[in-house]
Amino acid sequence: MSVGLDVPFLVKTFFVALSGVPIALLITIVSLLIALPLGFLLALSRINRIPVISQLARVYVSFVRGTPVIVQIFIIFTSVPLLLAPIFEKYHVKTSIYDINPIWYAFIVFSLNTTAILIEVFRSAISTVSKGQLEAAYSVGLNNVQAFRRILIPQILVVALPNICTATVNLIKATSLGYALSLREITLKAQVAANVGYNFIEAYIDIFLVYLILCSLVETLFKLYEKRLRKYKAAAA
Amino acid sequence: MIGGKVMLEIKNIHKSFGKNEILKGVDLQIDRGDVVVILGPSGSGKTTLLRCINFLERADQGQAIFGDIHVNLKSATKKQIHQIRQRIAFVFQNYNLFTNKTVLENVTEGLIIGRKVPKADANELGQQALAKVGLADKLNSYPSELSGGQQQRVGIARAIALNPDIILFDEPTSALDPELVGEVLTVMKNIAKEGTTMLVVTHEMSFAKDVANRVIFMDGGVIVEENSPKEIFSRPKEERTQHFLRRVIPEDFIYNI
Amino acid sequence: MQTYFDSAYIWGALPQLLSFLHVTFMVAGLSVLFGTILGFILAVMKLGTSKASIKIANGYTTILRCTPSIVLLFLVYYGLPAIASGTDLNHLDTSIYVVITFSLQFGAIMSEVMRTAYEAIDRGQYEAAVSVGLSPAQAFRRIVLPQASVVALPNFGNSLLELMKEGSLAYTIGLVDIMGKASLIISNNYNSHSLEIYLALSLIYWVLSILIEQFFSKLEKIFSKGKLVIKTT
Numbered sequence: 011m012s013v014g015l016d017v018p019f020l021v022k023t024f025f026v027a028l029s030g031v032p033i034a035l036l037i038t039i040v041s042l043l044i045a046l047p048l049g050f051l052l053a054l055s056r057i058n059r060i061p062v063i064s065q066l067a068r069v070y071v072s073f074v075r076g077t078p079v080i081v082q083i084f085i086i087f088t089s090v091p092l093l094l095a096p097i098f099e100k101y102h103v104k105t106s107i108y109d110i111n112p113i114w115y116a117f118i119v120f121s122l123n124t125t126a127i128l129i130e131v132f133r134s135a136i137s138t139v140s141k142g143q144l145e146a147a148y149s150v151g152l153n154n155v156q157a158f159r160r161i162l163i164p165q166i167l168v169v170a171l172p173n174i175c176t177a178t179v180n181l182i183k184a185t186s187l188g189y190a191l192s193l194r195e196i197t198l199k200a201q202v203a204a205n206v207g208y209n210f211i212e213a214y215i216d217i218f219l220v221y222l223i224l225c226s227l228v229e230t231l232f233k234l235y236e237k238r239l240r241k242y243k244a245a246a247a
Numbered sequence: 248m249i250g251g252k253v254m255l256e257i258k259n260i261h262k263s264f265g266k267n268e269i270l271k272g273v274d275l276q277i278d279r280g281d282v283v284v285i286l287g288p289s290g291s292g293k294t295t296l297l298r299c300i301n302f303l304e305r306a307d308q309g310q311a312i313f314g315d316i317h318v319n320l321k322s323a324t325k326k327q328i329h330q331i332r333q334r335i336a337f338v339f340q341n342y343n344l345f346t347n348k349t350v351l352e353n354v355t356e357g358l359i360i361g362r363k364v365p366k367a368d369a370n371e372l373g374q375q376a377l378a379k380v381g382l383a384d385k386l387n388s389y390p391s392e393l394s395g396g397q398q399q400r401v402g403i404a405r406a407i408a409l410n411p412d413i414i415l416f417d418e419p420t421s422a423l424d425p426e427l428v429g430e431v432l433t434v435m436k437n438i439a440k441e442g443t444t445m446l447v448v449t450h451e452m453s454f455a456k457d458v459a460n461r462v463i464f465m466d467g468g469v470i471v472e473e474n475s476p477k478e479i480f481s482r483p484k485e486e487r488t489q490h491f492l493r494r495v496i497p498e499d500f501i502y503n504i
Numbered sequence: 505m506q507t508y509f510d511s512a513y514i515w516g517a518l519p520q521l522l523s524f525l526h527v528t529f530m531v532a533g534l535s536v537l538f539g540t541i542l543g544f545i546l547a548v549m550k551l552g553t554s555k556a557s558i559k560i561a562n563g564y565t566t567i568l569r570c571t572p573s574i575v576l577l578f579l580v581y582y583g584l585p586a587i588a589s590g591t592d593l594n595h596l597d598t599s600i601y602v603v604i605t606f607s608l609q610f611g612a613i614m615s616e617v618m619r620t621a622y623e624a625i626d627r628g629q630y631e632a633a634v635s636v637g638l639s640p641a642q643a644f645r646r647i648v649l650p651q652a653s654v655v656a657l658p659n660f661g662n663s664l665l666e667l668m669k670e671g672s673l674a675y676t677i678g679l680v681d682i683m684g685k686a687s688l689i690i691s692n693n694y695n696s697h698s699l700e701i702y703l704a705l706s707l708i709y710w711v712l713s714i715l716i717e718q719f720f721s722k723l724e725k726i727f728s729k730g731k732l733v734i735k736t737t
Contacts, residue, residue, distance in 0.1 A: 339628060357636025360646060406636075
């Protein structure tokens with residue numbers, strides 16, 4: 011096997027890999043948009059022990075956190091057509107179930123996955139913020155929504171932010187599994203390019219670099235946001 | 248064990264943290280049996296002085312004589328530090344009991360591991376020390392099960408059991424609830440009566456008045472005044488000493504000496 | 505493609521899958537072992553005084569934490585033979601590539617777990633230990649390390665679980681553990697009834713994760729004697 015790297019290919023494929031970034035980001039952002047509020051609400055339901063929802067959430071979290079993401083992807087990918095097929099037939103939907111854009115599967119899987127993770131993140135964050143804060147808020151006349159929005163949520167956010175950052179980075183890394191859905195994200199695009207001349211090493215180096223840059227950027231952004239939130243916190247103290 | 252009268256001599260100790268010079272040249276001599284109390288406002292360097300003596304901080308400059316050991320405080324070797332720590336015991340403001348060990352184990356750890364005393368003998372010594380501080384019934388408890396006052400008494404027992412030449416006390420009662428301070432001060436008074444050499448940083452004026460034979464007032468990284476408790480409290484010579492005492496001591500205390 | 509669902513396939517697949525569980529365990533176990541050693545070395549580097557060591561250790565950790573498992577797997581799988589050009593690696597068992605990959609990854613994670621656990625221990629414990637005459641090494645070994653280990657335990661358990669789940673990706677380079685076996689079963693059935701096989705697979709992983717969680721829970725309780733335990737719901 012040759013030791014030298016095919017540098018022109020390396021450079022060209024880097025941009026091929028880069029072209030997969032929008033899809034990865036799209037999946038990440040959509041999943042976060044769904045998972046953040048949903049995770050927060052379900053975390054509250056766990057803490058307040060709302061019947062039925064609390065237990066269901068517990069089982070749900072246990073399953074999602076106890077099984078590999080790739081298995082979850084395959085389960086959704088194979089079960090959704092089965093479930094939709096009779097519905098499509100009944101309503102005479104023209105699209106074949108096999109023509110559904112794989113990105114919808116990605117949205118479903120990663121939203122469900124991230125929600126479960128965030129439920130745990132928020133559960134621990136909420137419990138660290140003292141109950142006295144809520145009581146104090148009520149006693150100065152704030153109602154529930156105001157108390158949450160102005161007092162509790164900012165504090166919970168500061169505590170939860172590092173873990174949300176980790177969850178986001180993990181989410182971006184997990185999009186690499188989109189290849190299993192034939193999703194044209196970073197990994198698959200570069201792999202396809204590599205298949206032509208068997209330049210796998212160069213391709214994977216490029217993929218690796220793209221993820222490295224992406225994740226470092228996300229971490230830096232989160233750290234900046236955390237600094238801003240903390241300044242707010244220290245100033246208010 | 249140090250023979251002779253002078254236990255500890257410190258010469259010209261300097262210590263800075265970053266740009267702040269905390270100790271600006273302090274000289275100190277402790278004789279056998281002395282109970283020396285160091286008073287002073289916060290930031291005066293009293294705690295830093297104590298920690299430098301035990302090498303928990305490394306001084307920037309200064310000489311020390313511990314009995315027959317002469318060291319340069321900045322360049323002391325690991326071996327010298329180890330030797331010196333065999334002769335000095337330290338009682339911390341936050342007790343710092345080993346949370347993963349029982350009370351008895353806390354007291355015997357230094358003996359067994361640090362000084363290679365056989366376990367049976369160490370346990371014997373440990374139990375004696377704990378009896379002296381009034382905690383003979385708590386041998387197998389864990390620190391988390393004890394009150395602050397009890398934990399500090401264990402800390403003192405841990406120091407006594409080592410039979411050191413000097414015991415350094417770093418604000419031993421400052422972290423305690425007021426009602427627990429008394430039990431710790433009583434223990435300290437008892438061991439002082441037995442002739443233990445003690446160097447105590449504290450705000451407890453009653454201890455200084457009743458037990459100490461020397462009081463040192465520090466401010467701004469230097470020793471401002473040094474004298475017997477009677478002299479310091481009734482006839483403080485320096486302006487700064489008077490200023491400090493006026494702030495911390497109620498009026499009639501001074502006249503009642 | 506799948507047209508109907510037959511739960512009999514789930515129960516049928518379970519024994520077949522379970523017979524390959526030992527491969528999953530072996531690979532995970534070796535990765536944990538080597539990864540922990542690597543993690544310890546990195547943690548020591550991060551907590552030391554050498555600026556170069558700190559930068560290297562932190563750099564390594566960041567790079568590995570930003571790399572998806574599957575990319576790392578392929579890099580090792582294709583890259584190792586290229587680096588070791590000359591030696592014939594064709595007969596190297598797939599599991600070796602897998603263990604190397606996940607050891608590298610676990611090492612990065614563990615270095616952070618160990619570092620934060622060490623920093624969580626109050627410095628006063630160390631100071632008290634040397635004050636009663638313990639050498640720095642003795643103070644670390646007898647006082648700091650036991651306490652740090654207890655702090656690290658929950659994180660270690662979580663990381664272990666993550667490792668087992670990420671390890672499922674090893675099937676992409678041909679490892680036949682429970683995931684690999686599942687792939688084989690599915691392709692043998694012409695991709696019909698793949699859902700049932702995946703459900704069987706997820707069942708096994710789920711039970712394993714619950715068992716691991718319970719085990720570490722019990723472990724934490726045992727080692728928490730002498731500490732005030734903070735109750736969480």
